[in-house]
Amino acid sequence: MKKLLTMAAALFMMGAVQAQELANFNFGGRKQIVSPEIKGDSVTFRLNANYATQVQLFGNWMPYGQTIDLKKGNDGIWETTIKAPYAEIYTYNFFVDGVSVNDPQNFMVQRDGTRYLNMLFVPGERSSVYNESSKRGTVEQRWYDSKSLGINRRMTVYLPYGYEKSKEKYPVLYLLHGGGGDEEAWSSMGRAAQILDNLIEQGKAKPMIIVMPNGNPNQQAASTLGLETTTLDTRSPENANAYVKSLVNEIIPFIEKNYRAIPKKASRAIAGLSMGGGHTTSATILFPNAFDYICPMSCGIRESDHLDADLQGIKKAGYKLYWIGCGEDDFAMPGTKILDAALTRNGMEHTLFTSDGGHEWKNWRLYLQTFAQLLFK
Amino acid sequence: MKKLLTMAAALFMMGAVQAQELANFNFGGRKQIVSPEIKGDSVTFRLNANYATQVQLFGNWMPYGQTIDLKKGNDGIWETTIKAPYAEIYTYNFFVDGVSVNDPQNFMVQRDGTRYLNMLFVPGERSSVYNESSKRGTVEQRWYDSKSLGINRRMTVYLPYGYEKSKEKYPVLYLLHGGGGDEEAWSSMGRAAQILDNLIEQGKAKPMIIVMPNGNPNQQAASTLGLETTTLDTRSPENANAYVKSLVNEIIPFIEKNYRAIPKKASRAIAGLSMGGGHTTSATILFPNAFDYICPMSCGIRESDHLDADLQGIKKAGYKLYWIGCGEDDFAMPGTKILDAALTRNGMEHTLFTSDGGHEWKNWRLYLQTFAQLLFK
Numbered sequence: 033m034k035k036l037l038t039m040a041a042a043l044f045m046m047g048a049v050q051a052q053e054l055a056n057f058n059f060g061g062r063k064q065i066v067s068p069e070i071k072g073d074s075v076t077f078r079l080n081a082n083y084a085t086q087v088q089l090f091g092n093w094m095p096y097g098q099t100i101d102l103k104k105g106n107d108g109i110w111e112t113t114i115k116a117p118y119a120e121i122y123t124y125n126f127f128v129d130g131v132s133v134n135d136p137q138n139f140m141v142q143r144d145g146t147r148y149l150n151m152l153f154v155p156g157e158r159s160s161v162y163n164e165s166s167k168r169g170t171v172e173q174r175w176y177d178s179k180s181l182g183i184n185r186r187m188t189v190y191l192p193y194g195y196e197k198s199k200e201k202y203p204v205l206y207l208l209h210g211g212g213g214d215e216e217a218w219s220s221m222g223r224a225a226q227i228l229d230n231l232i233e234q235g236k237a238k239p240m241i242i243v244m245p246n247g248n249p250n251q252q253a254a255s256t257l258g259l260e261t262t263t264l265d266t267r268s269p270e271n272a273n274a275y276v277k278s279l280v281n282e283i284i285p286f287i288e289k290n291y292r293a294i295p296k297k298a299s300r301a302i303a304g305l306s307m308g309g310g311h312t313t314s315a316t317i318l319f320p321n322a323f324d325y326i327c328p329m330s331c332g333i334r335e336s337d338h339l340d341a342d343l344q345g346i347k348k349a350g351y352k353l354y355w356i357g358c359g360e361d362d363f364a365m366p367g368t369k370i371l372d373a374a375l376t377r378n379g380m381e382h383t384l385f386t387s388d389g390g391h392e393w394k395n396w397r398l399y400l401q402t403f404a405q406l407l408f409k
Numbered sequence: 410m411k412k413l414l415t416m417a418a419a420l421f422m423m424g425a426v427q428a429q430e431l432a433n434f435n436f437g438g439r440k441q442i443v444s445p446e447i448k449g450d451s452v453t454f455r456l457n458a459n460y461a462t463q464v465q466l467f468g469n470w471m472p473y474g475q476t477i478d479l480k481k482g483n484d485g486i487w488e489t490t491i492k493a494p495y496a497e498i499y500t501y502n503f504f505v506d507g508v509s510v511n512d513p514q515n516f517m518v519q520r521d522g523t524r525y526l527n528m529l530f531v532p533g534e535r536s537s538v539y540n541e542s543s544k545r546g547t548v549e550q551r552w553y554d555s556k557s558l559g560i561n562r563r564m565t566v567y568l569p570y571g572y573e574k575s576k577e578k579y580p581v582l583y584l585l586h587g588g589g590g591d592e593e594a595w596s597s598m599g600r601a602a603q604i605l606d607n608l609i610e611q612g613k614a615k616p617m618i619i620v621m622p623n624g625n626p627n628q629q630a631a632s633t634l635g636l637e638t639t640t641l642d643t644r645s646p647e648n649a650n651a652y653v654k655s656l657v658n659e660i661i662p663f664i665e666k667n668y669r670a671i672p673k674k675a676s677r678a679i680a681g682l683s684m685g686g687g688h689t690t691s692a693t694i695l696f697p698n699a700f701d702y703i704c705p706m707s708c709g710i711r712e713s714d715h716l717d718a719d720l721q722g723i724k725k726a727g728y729k730l731y732w733i734g735c736g737e738d739d740f741a742m743p744g745t746k747i748l749d750a751a752l753t754r755n756g757m758e759h760t761l762f763t764s765d766g767g768h769e770w771k772n773w774r775l776y777l778q779t780f781a782q783l784l785f786k
Contacts, residue, residue: 083506085460129460133510139523139633146516148525153635164629164636166561172549184543196667252541256516258530259541290573 065109067137068124068152075116075152077124079135082108084128091124091152092392093117099127119156120394121223123149142221145212146255161230161401162223167193169232171225173215176286180278183262186253187283188215189291190225190242192232201294203408204241204287206279206323207400208304208311210330214254215246221393227401238408240301241293245283247308249275273318276311280319298352301325301407305396306364313371317342320349327403329357330391332367333374343378353406354382357399361390442486444514445501445529452493452529454501456512459485461505468501468529469769470494476504496533497771498600500526519598522589523632538607538778539600544570546609548602550592553663557655560639563630564660565592566668567602567619569609578669580676580785581618583656583700584777585685587707591631592623598770604778615785617678618670622660624685626652650695653688657696675729678702678784682773683741690748694719697726704780706734707768709744710751720755730783731759734776738767 067078077089079102087110088099102110123142126133134141140151153159170191178185192202207224209217218224224242231237246253249271250264264271288295302323304312309331316326326346333339346354354375358368368384375382385402387395444455454466456479464487465476479487500519503510511518517528530536547568555562569579584601586594595601601619608614623630626648627641641648665672679700681689686708693703703723710716723731731752735745745761752759762779764772 079508081506081508083462084508128505128508128510129458131456131458131461131505131508131510132513133505133508134525136509139520139525140635141520141525141633143516143518148511148516148518164634168552168561168563170549170551172547174547175545184545186545256518257541258517 065137067135070116070154073116074113075154076111076113077102077126077135078137079110079126079128079133080108081110081128084110086127086129088127089124090127091117091122092149093120093122102126116154117152119154119159121159121162121397122152122154122394124152125150143216143256144221145214158398161227162397163230164226165229165233167233168229169193169225170195171219174290176283178278178282180282181249181262181264181274183252185246185251186215186257187246188219188244189287190219190228190244191291192239192241193229194239195241195292199292200239201292201299202239202241203299203301204243204291204293205301205303205325205404205407206243206245206283208247208302208308209244210304210306210308213308214248214251215244216254218242218244222400223397224400227397228404231401231404237404240404240408241287241291243283243287245279247275247304247311249278273314276315276318279311280315280322284322297321298324299408301327301353303327303329303400303403304331305329305399306331306391309364316346316351320345324350324352325355325403325407326351326353327355327357327399328371329396329399330359330362330364330368332358332364332369333371334367335370335374339374340378343374343380347378347380353403354380355385355403355406356382357385357387357395357403359389359391359395360386361388362395363391442514444512447493447531450493451490452531453488453490454479454503454512455514456487456503456505456510457485458487458505461487463504463506465504466501467504468494468499469526470497470499479503493531494529496531496536498536498539498774499529499531499771501529502527520593520633521598522591535775538604539774540607541603542606542610544610545606546570546602547572548596551667553660555655555659557659558626558639558641558651560629562623562628563592563634564623565596565621566664567596567605567621568668569616569618570606571616572618572669576669578671578676579616579618580678581620581664581668581670582678582680582702582781582784583620583622583660585624585679585681585688586621587681587683587685590685591625591628592621593631595619595621599777600774601777604774605781608778608781614781617781617785618664618668620660620664622656624652624681624688626655650691653692653695656688657692657699661699674698675701676785678704678730680704680706680777680780681708682706682776683708683768686741693723693728697722701727701729702732702780702784703728703730704732704734704776705748706773706776707736707739707741707745709735709741709746710748711744712747712751716751717755720751720757724755724757730780731757732762732780732783733759734762734764734772734780736766736768736772737763738765739772740768 065078069076087102090099102112104110135150138150250262252259300323302312309328312328372384442455446453464479467476479489481487512527515527627639629636677700679689686705689705749761
């Protein structure tokens with residue numbers, strides 16, 4: 033038998049050194065380089081592009097429209113070293129003679145809508161919860177039938193560590209993405225599973241289910257699946273509410289039937305960013321008895337003659353947390369301030385949490401790791 | 410209330426036209442182009458790269474090392490039209506002045522190990538099962554503790570449509586990836602969920618659970634998660650078997666405890682490509698009482714003085730299907746022929762299924778859609 037194993041191992045090795053398919057590497061031998069390389073508080077970016085006449089870097093920690101020129105070495109490798117931005121996950125890309133190019137050395141890539149961007153993960157306290165913990169929940173992609181929208185739709189569901197072996201029921205956070213996003217946004221760019229795995233393991237957050245639906249009511253699922261979209265006019269007011277109604281009237285019952293979810297207002301939270309923040313404020317105004325925890329991010333509300341009455345509906349129904357997050361440079365800050373002031377003049381307890389930066393994932397991850405610690409307590 | 414909704418809708422719209430974050434588009438207005446564009450039996454590829462002096466296309470339907478030159482139009486858009494390869498999913502990339510660049514117009518991208526490649530999906534009969542069906546199973550990423558490997562590890566699990574609402578138990582296919590792959594390979598490049606959703610809906614395959622573990626015993630999960638790997642020497646014979654042993658002694662019991670899986674040999678199938686084909690042949694030789702369905706793909710076996718005895722062990726234990734798939738141009742064909750001949754001279758019923766092409770996903774998808782129809786019947 034031992035001999036067989038040695039032979040089998042040789043086969044494994046043969047397999048292991050072969051990629052599954054032949055690579056689409058650039059033809060011809062090229063030097064292996066490292067990019068990005070974080071050393072102390074600096075980051076070096078490198079690109080092997082001997083033929084290029086100009087290579088520029090754009091990172092989303094930089095002002096929009098600004099780029100940094102890389103310098104070409106004698107070996108044809110372009111390079112630049114910059115001071116690392118603070119501990120977070122950023123995205124970047126190169127422009128090679130004007131053509132947007134991802135860093136071929138960096139296999140950390142995220143999809144934002146239809147764009148694939150390289151990630152720069154700067155380690156540190158703030159970003160530590162974006163790493164895997166040791167007790168990991170399950171992430172699943174589950175389909176449900178939306179009768180009101182007339183299509184089968186996909187959602188991402190996070191089940192906390194231990195869910196499958198426990199007999200407990202859990203509270204549920206409904207976590208909504210923004211415009212251009214889909215049901216994969218919070219579990220990928222948002223690091224929702226990692227953040228909750230860490231907070232739960234550290235005893236900072238209650239074990240909870242997170243439901244991340246697709247908030248585009250004309251879509252069955254992320255566009256990368258290539259499914260046809262419906263002809264629903266998503267800009268019509270009626271259809272915008274169609275999604276919020278589907279969320280409360282269809283998704284919540286689906287979750288509470290198919291998962292061990294506590295079917296009570298006190299065990300439901302709703303949070304969302306940008307468009308999802310609009311869904312959050314709308315859902316809670318339309319259905320004031322559905323959620324006890326309300327966390328809109330990077331969005332706002334407009335003044336109107338019925339705003340106070342709408343908010344009084346929420347006040348009357350009662351709630352346990354109204355938590356608003358917004359970046360100081362976010363274009364949604366004026367709307368956020370209107371919401372903040374309206375809650376104050378209506379005598380509604382709430383938190384306004386602000387942070388540096390604008391309409392961006394580094395903030396939404398920070399907000400999630402902040403308000404998740406306040407839920408269901 | 411109606412007024413509120415109109416107002417809320419305006420907010421949604423604001424959200425909808427904003428991407429979640431500002432895009433990393435190339436700065437400056439550029440014409441929108443379509444690429445790739447399939448028309449009849451031709452495909453056109455386009456790239457907006459005014460500054461480039463040379464743009465080439467490489468697709469994995471072409472011989473390795475060959476490229477096609479694109480021609481530059483007066484508008485700075487490079488273009489080429491070719492005859493579409495037959496109905497399948499292919500990958501391609503551009504070389505812009507020698508730099509490998511993905512097609513920025515094409516958001517269909519797949520990850521193969523550490524490489525991100527654009528997809529070209531040519532529709533037709535053979536590729537029709539790679540599309541979503543209307544009855545979709547659940548795909549989940551689940552962690553399990555491997556005591557023998559000393560790490561917490563991730564696997565992908567496919568649950569057939571209706572699993573959650575049924576009380577039935579299901580047979581299980583253990584589906585193994587190749588070298589360079591991980592637990593995401595079969596559900597992304599392999600289209601395993603779509604293929605089984607379609608075959609099950611059409612009544613061509615039995616409803617089954619598919620378990621897609623990570624076959625790299627030193628890895629917790631796909632390298633994109635950034636988890637540390639162990640120092641396990643994966644080239645040592647002992648450790649190669651460590652994975653196969655973990656599969657049979659740890660993963661199978663985990664699945665049969667945590668899912669409604671039928672815990673019988675007659676309800677277990679094992680299949681794998683390349684390195685995973687080596688895992689398949691090894692697992693069935695080491696554990697002849699574990700699986701009734703054995704489907705190695707694009708791999709083989711070496712002649713040895715104990716090969717016949719090893720295969721007789723499987724014959725004695727009994728099996729229902731021994732199905733081998735290999736591409737005619739696959740470098741694994743000689744090893745496949747050795748396995749084929751050894752099974753024949755040992756009087757073991759089996760199928761050798763060959764197809765054009767080499768060591769590539771178009772074949773492994775074809776093999777899965779072929780042998781899946783033979784399982785558990």
